[in-house]
Amino acid sequence: MCVVKTRSISETARQLHLTQPTVSQQIKRLQETVNEPLVMVNQQRIHVTEAGFALFQTCQQVFGHFDDYQDYLAELRGGERGRCKIAMVNTAQYILPKLLGPYSNLHPHVELPLEIGNRAEVLARFERGEDDIYVFSHPPSLEHAKAGRFLQNPLVFIAPTNHALASQTQVTLQDLVSERFLLREPGSATRMLFESELQSRGFVLSNTVQMASNEAIRVAVGSGMGLGVVSRHVLPPHDTSFCMLDVKDVNLASHWYFVVRTDRHLSHAARSFLKFAQLNLEQCLNKQWVTNELNLLNESLN
Amino acid sequence: MCVVKTRSISETARQLHLTQPTVSQQIKRLQETVNEPLVMVNQQRIHVTEAGFALFQTCQQVFGHFDDYQDYLAELRGGERGRCKIAMVNTAQYILPKLLGPYSNLHPHVELPLEIGNRAEVLARFERGEDDIYVFSHPPSLEHAKAGRFLQNPLVFIAPTNHALASQTQVTLQDLVSERFLLREPGSATRMLFESELQSRGFVLSNTVQMASNEAIRVAVGSGMGLGVVSRHVLPPHDTSFCMLDVKDVNLASHWYFVVRTDRHLSHAARSFLKFAQLNLEQCLNKQWVTNELNLLNESLN
DNA sequence: CAAACCCATAGATAAAAACCTATAGGATAT
DNA sequence: ATATCCTATAGGTTTTTATCTATGGGTTTG
Known part of the structure; x- marks a missing residue:
């Protein structure tokens, strides 16, 4: 690389902080591996051959690709890519x-x-x-x-808008356990939290239906199929087909x-x-x- | 390279006739030099990371360039380039x-x-x-x-068409030496040959003019300035302003x-x-x- | 649950690469 | 012509690289 630019082996050695024989030998070995003369020495000047210049260009392109890769890594590390x-x-x-x-x-x-x-x-x-x-x-x-x-992941009780408890304030857990509940599958965090609360207070639900998604529960509650316990975040802001219950003695909150x-x-x-x-x-x-x-x-x- | 294709270190080792630890270590060192994970091992499968795949692509391009260079060398060696x-x-x-x-x-x-x-x-x-x-x-x-x-490089004597010797056959060197000769610079092969012939036979030209090119001599001879000795190949086929002399006792031929x-x-x-x-x-x-x-x-x- | 398979690591070795110093021969400049 | 500068070669030293064997800890599968 550098030899092509300086057109001198000694000068190259100086620039790279190497000795002249080192550079000479590097070139020699390069020529041996390529099996083609890359430079020719005449009157104390280095003449780069066709093959040598082509290799020079090839190397420039190769280094270009590695530089590109470095740039890519930089972006990667910067979180931009x-x-x-x-x-x-x-x-x-x-x-x-x-x-x-x-x-x-x-x-x-x-x-x-x-x-x-x-x-x-x-x-x-x-x-x-x-x-x-x-x-x-x-x-x-x-x-x-x-x-x-x-x-925060606050859980709320939802009921159909026309449900008896819907308008009532200060509902208690006791009021709810006899209702039919629409719940996600066992093991879901929402259900686990609810059930552990029930268990610790000695309640058992008598009537539950398992549903595979929060939407299904929401819509089912909206159409009067039962009550639900869902994350507050699941509820769309302006849906009037259901309402949240004001349950005073339960605070189901996780994160x-x-x-x-x-x-x-x-x-x-x-x-x-x-x-x-x-x-x-x-x-x-x-x-x-x-x-x-x-x-x-x-x-x-x- | 191969690891990306096989997605397995052991398989790569088999294909390359190496042992598995060798390949593992190669990858490890590659990652250390790049300072970035290139593959991830999960469930006994190798997953190539973003950075790894990018490096793979980079390497493919690099090898492509070297292949191109090989092709170039092949053409060079074939004499096509x-x-x-x-x-x-x-x-x-x-x-x-x-x-x-x-x-x-x-x-x-x-x-x-x-x-x-x-x-x-x-x-x-x-x-x-x-x-x-x-x-x-x-x-x-x-x-x-x-x-x-x-x-062959036959030398011929040329004279103006209207020169006295032009129509004569069997001209001898003796007939020529008193003429004015238009010659190239000393050291030119034509002149050297002519002069050595003269010298070996004891002749000396008395009247010479030095001219810098064969064209100049040809044209000058054509316009009557004197005689010339030039390579046969120099003479255009259909020029009638001069003619070749039929010198019988001189055969100046080189190659x-x-x-x-x-x-x-x-x-x-x-x-x-x-x-x-x-x-x-x-x-x-x-x-x-x-x-x-x-x-x-x-x-x-x- | 044991056999088979996968990858990682440690430690050792042999090959190669990368350099250096010393030296010599040719070209250039003074 | 003599000093200077250039490159090539020889010989030797120090790193670095490329591998291997041995081993250990997980996974998968029969």
Whole structure:
């Protein structure tokens, strides 16, 4: 490379802080591997042959590609590029897009494949470490993982608008247990929380129907099929087909967590997203529910 | 490379006839130099990361460039590409183009820079080894060079059409020495040959004029300025302003030689040209003068 | 649940690459 | 002509690289 520019072996040696024989020998060996003369020495001047110049150009292009790769890595490390795979439980899909949208606009080159499943499915993915970030309400064992809370997940009781309890204030749990309840599958965080509350207070539901999604429950409640316990975030603001009950003696509240595995390398994009979330939670989500403890998570990831 | 394709370290090791730890370590070191994870191991499967795939692509392009270079070298070695620098004395420019034209048509990617000078200039170039092939009539010392004859170079005496000797047959050298002669510079092969002939027979020219080119001599002779000795090849076929003399007791004949240095690498294109010349002399030049001894030259160059 | 398979790591070795110093021969400049 | 500068070659040393064997810890599968 340098020899082509300086047209002198000695000068090249000086510039590269090497001795002249070293450079001579390098060239010699290069010529042997190529099996073609690359330079010719005449009157104390180096003349680059056709083959030599072609190799020079080839090398320039090659280095160009490696430079491009370096640039690519820089972007990757800066979180401007890459992939951040997020797996979330069903309920989280009502809130996470509000963070993902702005983030994606800011970093258009970051791929954000989302996996949505019920708790069991996401848990399996977590065990296998298939994603960068997991969103749980009830975080799993944290042996190989760290979690950070970022949002309250208040559970509310919903009933058809025309239900007897709908207009009543100060409803109690006792009033509810005889109702028919529409619930997600066992193991879902919402259901687990509700059932542990019931159990600790000695109640048992007599009439439950299992439904596979929050929408199904919401619509079913709206059409009078029974009562439901769902995350507050699931409810669309202006739906009048159902209403929230004012239950005075129950406060079912959990939190959403971002969870990452500590025994896996976390992609730069994922780190970048968590950083973004830490700084922009309040702007993207209703401040009322934000519980920003991501600073702890992010610090522990450095 | 192979790991990306097989998605398995062990399989790669088998294909490359290496052991598995070797491949593992190679990847590890590659990741250390790049300072970025390139693959991730999960469930006994290798997952290539973004950075890893980008590097894979980069490498493919790089290898592509080297392949291109190999192709280029192949063409170079085949004589289809490259450069063949030829230096020739003035007189040769009347004959060499007849070979160069067809050759250039056959190998359009070969550059053919021509250097034309008087004998002293070409000799200097030869000493410095500035060209691939030199064309001499009177070849220089062959200590570091080899030469091959390819064409007769008959010298003829020319006179104005209306000159007294023009119509005479059986002219002798004695008849000529008192004439004014137009000659090239001392050292030119033509002049050297003529002068050595004169000297060996004890003649001295009394009246000479030096001219810098064969054209100048031809035109000057045509306009009656004196006589000339020039290569037969210099004379255009249908010029009636001068005529050749029928000198019976002088036969000035030399040959054209291709000369190459043996202490310099000869470009593939130059070898290719000499080979072409060997095979096509008779087709390109007047058979009458061809003396094809290039087979000897070419064989000694292998 | 054991056998088979996968990958990671440690430690050792042999080959190669990368340099250096010393030296010699040719070209250039003073 | 003599000092200077250039490149080539020889010989030797120090790193670096490329591999291997041995081993250990997980996964998958019969």
